[in-house]
Amino acid sequence: MAGKPKLHYFNGRGRMESIRWLLASAGVEFEEKFIETPEDLDKLKNDGSLMFQQVPMVEIDGMKMVQTRAILNYIATKYNLYGKDIKERALIDMYTEGMADLNEMILVLPLCPPDQKEAKIAQIKEKVTDRYLPVFEKVLKSHGQDYLVGNRLSRADIHLVELLYYVEELDPSLMANFPLLKALKTRISNLPPVKKFLQPGSQRKPPISEEDLEKARKIFRIK
Numbered sequence: 381m382a383g384k385p386k387l388h389y390f391n392g393r394g395r396m397e398s399i400r401w402l403l404a405s406a407g408v409e410f411e412e413k414f415i416e417t418p419e420d421l422d423k424l425k426n427d428g429s430l431m432f433q434q435v436p437m438v439e440i441d442g443m444k445m446v447q448t449r450a451i452l453n454y455i456a457t458k459y460n461l462y463g464k465d466i467k468e469r470a471l472i473d474m475y476t477e478g479m480a481d482l483n484e485m486i487l488v489l490p491l492c493p494p495d496q497k498e499a500k501i502a503q504i505k506e507k508v509t510d511r512y513l514p515v516f517e518k519v520l521k522s523h524g525q526d527y528l529v530g531n532r533l534s535r536a537d538i539h540l541v542e543l544l545y546y547v548e549e550l551d552p553s554l555m556a557n558f559p560l561l562k563a564l565k566t567r568i569s570n571l572p573p574v575k576k577f578l579q580p581g582s583q584r585k586p587p588i589s590e591e592d593l594e595k596a597r598k599i600f601r602i603k
Contacts, residue, residue: 385410386439388424390596393585394487395448396436398539400584402452404577405538405568406459412583418599449480456535468530475516475528475536479543482512486546490593491602505554508547513558516540520560526567533571541568549587 385403389396391414403410415421415435425433431446438445441458445451456462456472463469485504492500516528525531528540544565547554555562568574577584588596596602 384408387412388415388429388437388439389435390415390599391585392588392592392596394436394588394596397585398483398542399436399438399448399451399455401542401577402455402461402535402538404583405533405571405574406455406461407573408455408459410583415599416595418601421599452476452535461533461535461538463529463534464532468534471529472534472536475519476539478512478515479536479539482507483539483543483546486543486550490588501550505551508550508554509557513547513554513561517558517560520564526564528564533568537564537568538574541565541574 385408387396387399387410389412391412400410415424421435424430424435424437429444430437431444434446436446436448436451438451440451440454445454453462463472482504485500485507489497489500489504519528523531527533528536540561541564544555544561555565569578576582
């Protein structure tokens, strides 16, 4: 019997958090090996564990997988969260790539220089309400179903709900004009494995603190 997936990353959200969300939503237990020093990262690089010399890295099914989207694709396929045919998969890919664009803006926000942060937040808020959330509200309205694709749970729903939590952290009022998205968030959040992941004490990570950001800078040698 295969062991639990093992996630190698620092103890924070970053690019691993979507992987945590997807595994947890599929009901898969996983272990985490936190990278706590630059030397920990060097060890992974030097022993050949990191194909492109970077993390996230996930040990799963005898593989040491890198590249976030490749990892997510594998997990989604393995746990039947990637649609029933090639057309559904294409829709899921389109939706998740759009989500990834917005997620990236939010992800790098803590790295923004203080004198630029207010303008960057304003830009993100505008894109949230004018470009991204209207797309998904329209999709749900167009077919009247409970999920984005094929009326069944897919990685698109999970990634979107993760993103909606980040949007609410940024400004809860941004969700005001998107009732179907709010309903989707509630629906997915109440699925037993997701509900468990959202409970205090789970492997879900909180917003990064200044202290943890400084630790990550040192680990990854970011100036």
